[in-house]
Amino acid sequence: MLDRLDHALRAAPDRPAVLGTTRRGTVRTRITRGDLADLADRYAAGLGARGVGRDGTIGVAVRPGPRALAVLLAAHRVGARVAVLDPGAGPDVLRARLALARPDLVLADAVAQAAAGWGRALARRARLVLPELTQWGPVATVGLRLPGCAPALGGASGSSRPPRHDGGDGDAVIVFTSGTTDRPRAVVHTRSSLAAGMAAVTDLVRPAPGTPVLGGTFFVLVPSLAAGAPVALPVRGPRALARQLRRLDPQATYLTPPHLRAALAAGARFGGRVWTGSAPASEDLLTRVKAAGADQAWGVYALTELFPAAAVEQADKAAFTGSGDLVGAPLPGVSATVAADGELLLAGPAARHRYLGAEPDPRVATGDRARMEGGRIVLAGRCKDMVLRRAENIYPGLYEPALHVPGVELALLVGVPAGDGDERLVAVVQPGRGADPRRVRTALAEVFDRMGTARPDALLLTEVPLSGRSRKPDRAATARLAADHRGVPVR
Incomplete structure (x- = not known):
């Protein structure tokens, strides 16, 4: 399909590929099909110049759009795989995912780099906290390059097309899903799937x-x-x-x-x-x-x-x-x-090949x-604990360990029906005996700031229900409790 797209873009280079809309609603051409093909060529040349090729891994923290698509086409051309990095996952989760993927090169737009570096203070106000990207290896900028950003990826417009990788099937995309910060879980799709x-x-x-x-x-x-x-x-x-x-x-x-x-x-x-x-x-x-x-x-x-x-x-x-x-x-x-x-x-041809690190x-x-x-x-x-909020999968196991700040005995993240298939995410926290609830809330506020898009909608300080001979936290009962007591909204 990506090869077919590459040929289709070049067959009608002057036609619009991606359309934009002005504030007044006027539709305009954001990038033509030929320009998108040229951008993919430049990115592929940039990857080749940095030694990223067959079986290489590229970490990508680029907002969806033409540039992200050009990166995918470029990676496909040189035979590398793309590890999708979600800046909204929070620094601890993102750090663990980077450690698992071990990218040879991280591609990031200026916004992601600013949030991880010189613009960290402003990004924190927007509840976007990222680890320093350069500690995982070389970084290149995709798109507009601002002062303080890494060097840009790609050569000049009109640069020669790099040779196409033709090594058959292989890993194409890594998409992180559930797991924990100690053992992240990632879906691996091949070129064929x-x-x-x-x-x-x-x-x-x-x-x-x-x-x-x-x-x-x-x-x-x-x-x-x-x-x-x-x-x-x-x-x-x-x-x-x-x-x-x-x-x-x-x-x-x-x-x-x-x-x-x-x-x-x-x-x-x-x-x-x-x-x-x-x-x-x-x-x-x-x-x-x-x-x-x-x-x-x-x-x-x-x-x-x-x-x-x-x-x-x-x-x-x-x-x-x-x-x-x-x-x-x-x-x-x-x-x-x-x-x-x-x-x-x-099962089927479009099913993922494996989870990263598994058979x-x-x-x-x-x-x-x-x-x-x-x-x-x-x-x-x-069957599982995943919470689905605003079309985003949130896995409690990724974030619950961080909720156990001083003064907390037990903590769960549960989903509560919010109508029409959506859910609210509630942190149900059981303070320890003698703990000051105000201090617990203050400590949790710092944790919530690091949870990115998994930030809870509400906090409920109460005793967490237990069940079974082992007295494990009862998620179903906790979810019912959270539904009956909405908790304090998390700002």
Whole structure:
């Protein structure tokens, strides 16, 4: 798919690749297809000049957009793999992930470098705290280079195209998910599994050339651009997004459920086909999207380990009267089985190859309880502790050890239903006997500042429920307790 995209970009170099939107909602070309191809060439040349090639690892802390896509194309060209670094994960988690990935080169935009260096004080105010990136090896700047940033990646425009790596299959992308700061967990996709996932999206969405698509993920950008459709990245702010939808009139739109709800609240109108995923998409939400003008409204069931796995259109979801959450039939090539304990297991060409540091495993244990009904997947809750908030997976085990500050006996992070499939994240903390609650709150505030996008919505100081002969913390009972007592909002 990436090779196909590379050829497609060069076949029509003057056509728009990525569209931008001004504050007034005017649509403009942000980068042409030819310029995007040239940028990928320059980045590939820069990687080659730094000795990064086949089987090398590149840590990437670059905001989604044309430059991040050009980095992926460049890595593909030289045969390196990309480790996706999320600056919002917090410094402790990010440090552990860097130690596991051991990148040969870290590519970062100016914002990420500033947050990790000279702009740390300002970034901390925005609750973005990063470790010093240079301690993990050489760093290169992608995009605008500000004073104090590392040297830029890539040569001058028009530099010769570097030779293409043609070593068959191999690691393409590392995406971190769960685990702990001691033992991070990372999903490894190969070139073939990544291509299979993108091909599945193409067959599902069927983007037509020439008409815009609205979406910001690689699984939207690559298939759309390869098919000849320009892509617009969703703007921030519900009202601005509503204006963008009106001016752009996209053939297909991909937004997460929280973005859809915010856009609907701002009076957004839709057209064409709308796709949503990364979080549960209720029948009510899909119905509201169609009532707002969409021809079709689809919920996509996908995981980091296998994207996409299944899809369901609003009409089918509305007609389903059974218990549980219908997410649709497995997509072509995806096999779905239910284990004896009720956990949904998936397999297929788009499934991840392995977890970093582990042996390959063709089956993906989803952590979701499910049943098969008429060849369709019906979810019945989660088996694991993951909390899903605003379309982001939050793994309590990554952050709970840091909550045990002086004066704390037990601490759990639990999800509490917030309506329409979303959850609130609540820190339930049990102070030790004689501990000063004010000091505990002060100490926890410093921890919360380091949790990035996993920062809790509320703090509840109370006794943590225990269960079993071993008297382990009872997560289910703790979640019920947090739902009954909302706690103090975390500012």
